[in-house]
Amino acid sequence: MTDKRFREELKNLPLLPGCYLFKDKTGRVLYVGKARELRRRVSSYFRQRHPDRPKIELMMDKIGAFDFIVTGSEVDALVLEKVLIKKYDPPFNTDLRDDKSYPYLAITTEEEFPRVFVTRELHRRGTLYFGPYTNVTALRMTLDLLRSVYPIRTYARQRATGRSRPFLDYHVKWALNPGSTPTDAAEYGEVIKKVIAFLEGRDASIIKDLRSRMKQASTDLAFEQAARLRDKIEAVEYLIDGQKVVSRDKTNRDVIGIAEGDGTIYARILFVRGGKMVGSRGYALAAEQVEEDVLGAVLERYYSETTRLPAEILLPAPVGESGLITDWLSARRGRKVSLLVPQRGEKKELVRLANANAKYAFEQYRIRGRGGEERATWLMGELKKDLGLAEIPRRVECFDISTLQGTETVASMVVFENGKPRKSEYRRFRIKWVGGQDDFASMVEVLERRLRHVGVDEPGNKFAIRPDLIIVDGGKPQLSAALAAETALKLLDIPTFALAKREEELFVAGREEPLRLPRNAASLNVIRHIRDEAHRFAITYHRGLRGRAMLVSAFDAIPGVGAVKKKALLKKFGSPAGVYAASAEELTEVPGVSRPLAETIYTALH
Secondary structure, three states: OHHHOOHHHHHOOOOOOEEEEEEOOOOOEEEEEEEOOHHHHHHHHHHOOOOOOHHHHHHHHHOOEEEEEEOOOHHHHHHHHHHHHHHHOOOOHHHHOOOOOOOEEEEOOOOOOOEEEEEOOOOOOOOEEEOOOOOHHHHHHHHHHHHHHOOOEOOOHHHHOOOOOOOHHHHOOOOOOOOOOOOOHHHHHHHHHHHHHHHOOOOOHHHHHHHHHHHHHHHOOOHHHHHHHHHHHHHHHHHHOOOOEOOOOOOOEEEEEEEEEOOEEEEEEEEEEOOEEEEEEEEEEEHHHOOOOHHHHHHHHHHOOOOOOOOEEEOOOOOOOHHHHHHHHHHHHOOOOEEEOOOOHHHHHHHHHHHHHHHHHHHHHHHHOOOHHHHHHHHHHHHHHHHOOOOOOOEEEEEEEEEEOOEEEEEEEEEEEOOEEOHHHOEEEEOOOOOOOOHHHHHHHHHHHHHOOOOOOOOOOOOOOOOOEEEEEOOHHHHHHHHHHHHHOOOOOOOEEEEOOOOOOEEEOOOOOOEOOOOOOHHHHHHHHHHHHHHHHHHHHHHHHHHHHHHHHHHHOOOOOOHHHHHHHHHHHOOHHHHHHOOHHHHOOOOOOOHHHHHHHHHHHO
16 A cells, blocks of 8 residues: 555654645646545545545545645645646546635725625736635635624625615614615724724734623523523634735745754745745755855745746745845846845744744654655765764664563564665564563574574575674663674674663763763654664564463353354464454354353353
8 A cells, every 4th residue: 555655654643734746756746635634534535445436536646745735724725735636737626626615704895885705716907805615604704703793894895875764773872874774984993904904813802701691691591592692702713813814915936844853954935925834945954054044045945946926935944145146136137136034924923833834844854755766865874973883784684572470572673775674584583492571581592593693505595695784672781692692603793782761871981971962863764763673663563472372361251152153263263363353142153052051152252
C-alpha cells in the first residue's frame, strides 16, 4: 500500500487547518483538498483501500508525493482550495469534490442605507464580503441574531419602491425601511459600523449579552431558553472565528517564514494576491552557504529566479542592507517594493502563519530528504564527521531488545544502507541461550548470532558483509554487551555506539563521558530514526508472540479443554486469534464442544 512510503511524513503533519495537494511522480497536481485537521484528513486516504470508489483507488495508485499549506482557519483553507483548483485544474477534483459555491455575508457599503444579506456571488461593486461560510445554518442564525439586535435592512431597495407604509419588519423593530420611513443616514451608518465590527470580531458585546442572558435563564431553570441561547453563541463564535474580509486590502504581497536546523535554512514563502492567499513555495539553503544574514540570502536566492515580484514583502525580522536589497527588488519589478517587519495586526498574523508553514514543511523536508543519493551522501557524511569515524558508514545495523517481565524476550536487527532501510535484511531473534530477564546476556547472544556470519563465504549467506557502524539501544551496559560479543568473535574494529533514550546520549568504547550531539544535528536525527525503527520492529514481533502465548495459556486454564479440544479449536479457526474472534455459537461447531462448554470458553477468553 502507498501508506508505507509516506508513513513518517503523515505522522509529522500538523493537526491544523489547511490545504493538501496530491502529486504524481512528475510533480503534476492530481488533487487539491481542504481539511480542518491536515494529519487526520490526509492520513484517512492512506489508511485503507477504497474499492467502492474506483476513482480514488486510481488516484492513490498515481500519487508520488504530497504537499500542504497551513492556513489560519478552516474557512481560509476553503478559499485557498478554490484558488488552487483554478490554478492547477487537477484531474481528480472534477468528480471527487462538491463543486458548490459557499455563501458569504454581504454589506452594500456604498449605498446610502447599506443592506445586509446572504449571497453566493462576489462580483458586486461597492460591497463588503465576509466569508465564505461552511455552515449555512450558523450563518442564517447569526443574521437573524443581527436583525434582532440592530435595525438593519435585509431586502433589496426595489421592494420599497411605491410603498406608502413600512414593512412588517420595521414595526417589530427588525429592520429599518429607508423606502417608506424617514431615517437618518448618519445614524444608520453607525449601526452598520457596529455590524461590521461584530463580524470582524472586534465587538464582543453581543456575545457577552448572550452569555449573561443564558446564565440568567439557567438560574431561572428556563433550560430550553438557555439551550437556545447556547446554540446562538456557538453559531456566532463559529462564524467570527478566524474570518477574513476578502475585499479589504487588495495589496499583492509575499510573506516569508523561516525554519533552521540540520545545517539547513528552510524558507516558506506565502503568496497573497488580492487579499487572499493563493499558494506557497518552499526554499532550502545549506547553512554553510550563508555567512550571516539568513533573510538576505533567501531574498537574493529566490527573487533572482522569479520576475513575479509583489508590492510588499513581509519578513519575520529585519534584513541586513535593507536599502540595497529594496533598490534591487524595485529595479527588478519596475516599481517600488517595500520590505516590512510587521509588529501587530493582520500582517503580523500572516508572518506567524508563514513561520508555522516553514516549520511544518521543514519537518517534511527532513523526512523526505534533499532528494535521492545527494541527501544520503550528505547524511552519511554528517555521521562520519560527528561520530569521528574513519570512513563513511554505508551500512548501519541497529539492535534492540524487547521483553515483558522476563518472558518472551526478543530482539530485532534493522539494516540501513546509504541512509535507507533495507527491509529484506531485517531480522528478528527469539532469545535461546538466556533464561529469565537479562538484557545484557540477551544482547551478547544476538550480536554473536549476527556477527558470526561476517566473512563466512557460503551459499545464501546474506550477512557475510561487515557492517560499517553498529548501534545498540541503551546505555553503557548495552554497549558493554555488544563489545563482549565483538571481542569473542575478534571483530573489535567495527565502530559501535549505544544510544541512551533519556538524554539521547551516545556511549562509545574508550570514552568515559557520553557523546552529546546537538538536538537538531542531522546525524543525531538519523541515529534516532534508525533506533526507533529497530524498536518498532522488535515491539511488533514481541506483541505477536505475547498475544499468541497468552491465548494458548488461556486455553490451558479452561476446565474441559484438554489437548484434543485445543487442537480441534485451532484446526477449526486457524489460530488462537481466530478462536478469540469466534462467537459462542461458532464455537459449538467444533466437534466435542457443547453449548455450555462453548459459553465457558467464550467467557474465559473475553
